[in-house]
Amino acid sequence: MQAPNTQPIRVMIAKVGLDGHDRGVKIVARCLRDAGMDVIYTGLHRTPEEVALAAVQEDVDILGISILSGAQMTVFPRVLELLRGQHGSDIAVVGGGVMPDEDVVELKRMGVSEVLLQDTPPQAIVESMRRLVRERGPR
Amino acid sequence: MGRAVPPLALVQQVLEGRLTAVARMITHAESGEEACHEALAEIYRHTGKAHVVGITGVPGSGKSALVTRLCKALRAGGRSVGVIAVDPSSPFSGGSILGDRIRMNELVTDPGVFIRSMATRGALGGLARASLSGVDILDAAGYDVVLIETVGVGQDEIDVVQAVHTTLVVSAPGLGDDIQAIKAGVLEIADIHVVGKCDRSDAHRTVTDLKNMLAMGHRNSQGYGWQVPLIPTSSVSGEGIPELLTAIDGHLEALTSSGELEQRRRRIAQTRLLKSAENILRDQFQRHHDRQISELTDRMMSGRTHPHAAAQTLLNQFRSERKP
Structure with missing residues (x-):
């Protein structure tokens, strides 16, 4: 049982663009739930605008976006820009899915906090989320 | 939003309706931390303008889709809408999957709509502990109508009726016979009955069962001149949504003109x-x-x-x- 007055970490999990594969993202959502987090799932085929605004309204700690379509270099810069415009830049953006290593380096340079690729074990995903919130500190 | 802004410092921005401040204040309210109470007290002083409408019903009855349709209809009439959508927390891990937004995505880029998901965190009765503080915050931020979507309820989670001005109970076809319709509990609390999914062929049966139930009862006229209506809707086609909006506005009108609104406000305060x-x-x-x-x-x-x-x-x- 959750001790009273400990705030669960809030995570939004999103699928952006023309990518219909959501089995992985559902497993991630489920394992974060089982780690005691509040997980807001947006469903498939969202736009960067929808996702960024929803993340601000939901005041999430982390916005996780899964991409299996190869659109990461378009989607992430746009989401980061929108979050900055909405005063949501203290939301940590995390990427997931399948993408080339050089893209991962570039995404982190742009401001994506973490990229968790296809072989990441569930417990490592949970640990990453906790670490990001710990590093950010209270807000 | 900067780090660690004390809740009280956000109040002015909440009253101006600033998105990030409204969102963060709801987070503070959910935390229940000591520091938020002073801010929430200040916000409470600025409430009382919004029409607060509760939407309840069994899991899968179409509450989220109905809320989406209602938001669109309210927006078309020029009114702003705040939504608190409640989903259950796991009794084991304390975590949750909040999925009501999936059906509400099309609303999010409209600045006149604010949607917030909330987990129950062990609270029974269909609402979360912070749901009503969330309503206060949205009310004070200037949203004209605030909708609370409860968790999918069973037969007895009726906290919502003590918390809102107007209660909608959503029923869907295929979930039970006419005896279900005369049981005590959730069905009794409706100010407006909605039968969702009326695009389905077996919907007329549910409509008939509920109509018979209403015809039998004495509470369908609630003592302040309000006849509980039953409105068949389809969130697929949009059928029944204008009628539902008319009924919601009509109910507020009946509450106001009869003095029942003050009674309900008092009941909400006491609860x-x-x-x-x-x-x-x-x-x-x-x-x-x-x-x-x-x-x-x-x-x-x-x-x-x-x-x-x-x-x-x-x-x-x-x-x-x-x-x-």
Whole structure:
């Protein structure tokens, strides 16, 4: 049982663009739930605008976006820009899915906090989320 | 939003309707932290303008899709809408999957709509502890209508009726016979009955069962001149949504002109007072009485006391500690 007055970490999990594969993202959502987090799932085929605004309204700690379509270099810069415009830049953006290593380096340079690729074990995903919130500190 | 802004410093921005401030204030309210109460008290002084509408019904009856349709209809009429959508927390991990937004995505880029998902975190009754503070925040931020979507309820989770001006109970086809319709509980609390999914062929049966139930009862005329209507809707086609909006506005009109609105406001205030007292007590118990609770449980397990006597002992200990 959750001790009273400990705030669960809030995570939004999103699928952006023309990518219909959501089995992985559902497993991630489920394992974060089982780690005691509040997980807001947006469903498939969202736009960067929808996702960024929803993340601000939901005041999430982390916005996780899964991409299996190869659109990461378009989607992430746009989401980061929108979050900055909405005063949501203290939301940590995390990427997931399948993408080339050089893209991962570039995404982190742009401001994506973490990229968790296809072989990441569930417990490592949970640990990453906790670490990001710990590093950010209270807000 | 900067780091660690104290809640009180956000109040002015909430009153101006600033998105990030509204969102962060709801987070503070959910945390229940000591620092948020002063801010919430200030916000409470600015409430009372919004029409607060509760939407309840069994899981899968189409509440989220209906909320989406209602938001669009309200926006078309120029009104802004705040939504608090409640989903259950896991009793084991405390975590949750909040999925009501999936059906509301098309609304999000409209600045006149604010949607917030909330997990129950162990609260029973269909709402989360912070749901009503969330309503206060959206009301004070200037949203004209605030919709609370409860968790999917069973037969008895009726907290929402003590918390809103207008209660919608959503039924869907294929979930039970005419006996379900005359049982006590959720179906009794409706100010407006909605039958969703009327694009389905078996919907007429549900409509008939509920209509018969309403015809049998005495509470369908609620004593302030309001006849509880039954409105078939389809969130697929949009059928029935204009009629539903008319009924919601008509209900507020009936509440206002009869004086019932003041009664309900008072009832809501009293419920919140009692709920808050309950929450404070429960928190104090959990924080300071773990040892006593454990000892008394041991005594019950060994047959030396029974639940009522143990509870009396616990309360006596609690009281004696609090005497000056």
